[in-house]
Amino acid sequence: MRSLYLIRSHGQVGLDGEQVVVRCNQEELERVPLPQLDQILVHGNLQLTTPLIRACLERQVSIAFFSQSGWCQGRLHPIDKGYRNRMRHQQMLNLQERQVAAMSLIRGKIANCRVLLLRLTRRQRREEVSNALQRLGWLLGKIKGSITPERLRGLEGNAALEYQRALGVLLDENGFIVQGRQYRPPTSPFDALSSYGYGVLGASLQTLLELHGLDPYEGVLHVGSARHPALVSDLIEPFRTLLVDPFNVWLIRTGRIKADDAFEHRDGGVYLGDTSRRLWMKAWAKHMAEEVQLASNRRGPRWELLDELVRSFVRFVYDPTGGLTVPQRR
Incomplete structure (x- = not known):
């Protein structure tokens, strides 16, 4: 499992089947298999689509939003996700x-x-x-x-x-x-x-x-x-x-x-x-x-x-x- 770092000033991140797709000005920049991820870290002003967010929550993939300098502004966690053990x-x-x-x-x-x-x-x-x-x-x-x-x-x-x-x-x-x-x-x-x-x-x-x-x-x-x-x-x-x-x-x-x-x-x-x-x-x-x-x-x-x-x-x-x-x- 790995983290996906999204570091762009603008763009859109969506879902195509099992693939997380990053686009900017309608141009596809990156594809990453969603099953390989356990968290997505967003640095910048990117737009995440609702289908992608729902798929992440269903697959226990956390999403965190950061300023470009690294300050965490908030997180999305699945309700049942936890690491108490x-x-x-x-x-x-x-x-x-x-x-x-x-x-x-x-x-x-x-x-x-x-x-x-x-x-x-x-x-x-x-x-x-x-x-x-x-x-x-x-x-x-x-x-x-x-x-x-x-x-x-x-x-x-x-x-x-x-x-x-x-x-x-x-x-x-x-x-x-x-x-x-x-x-x-x-x-x-x-x-x-x-x-x-x-x-x-x-x-x-x-x-x-x-x-x-x-x-x-x-x-x-x-x-x-x-x-x-x-x-x-x-x-x-x-x-x-x-x-x-x-x-x-x-x-x-x-x-x-x-x-x-x-x-x-x-x-x-x-x-x-x-x-x-x-x-x-x-x-x-x-x-x-x-x-x-x-x-x-x-x-x-x-x-x-x-x-x-x-x-x-x-x-x-x-x-x-x-x-x-x-x-x-x-």
Whole structure:
């Protein structure tokens, strides 16, 4: 089963027998067999026909509507669709199984940190970055076997510090100072960019978790609370350096976001201004709609990377021995 992402500013999506058909200006653009789908995610102003909606409800296919930047605006669920047993399986994961998933997520995050730094310094690499790459490789090698959750959090924290120091060296000439993680409230322009991007991505992840019948508040690494969806914080880790940070660096290096005029200081923090938020959202929607190579050996929008990780976690919930597949930058 797979998700169908509909990312267009306009068009019509209908049903032809067992096929979901996407059209724009009377031209057929795509056909997907409905029996292969378990959810349809609509990004943009497309019109879904009533026969298609009824067929989805009859076949237990959920439909979710998103803004182009990824905010979920609402969902259509069949009345009898539910994943209560899936949540029970999730809650039954023991400490060792949760640790296996957490290690995979942190390994993915650190690996993505290294590859991003390597890509940003292909032409010229300063000594501080070379040293950080060596230490990140060493920390990555330490995440193996049976280590305690506390030890894993310590390794993740050290890796984040090394990565942010190196990134700060690379962005200093653009006027952005990277001092470490400070998001509540953000105290620097780069913290403001990161906080905003992680928030948008986290909202999209939480929606996917709920669509797949998982409990966003039942994590494997972070501790949840009534106001903290721990599983969202867990799964977002590898995407910080796979999706958000590279995108923010691109905005900075191309001059689309500047440290001296894109931010406002208020309430003890630093935040993106209204104009900058609109610019960020518009560019983010385009960035996430671009096609990339997916783990399933096909191409699809970057949004599907989130879906792949959530589906991998669903499989892990039912069979922890199969491990957790985490998207990594190559």
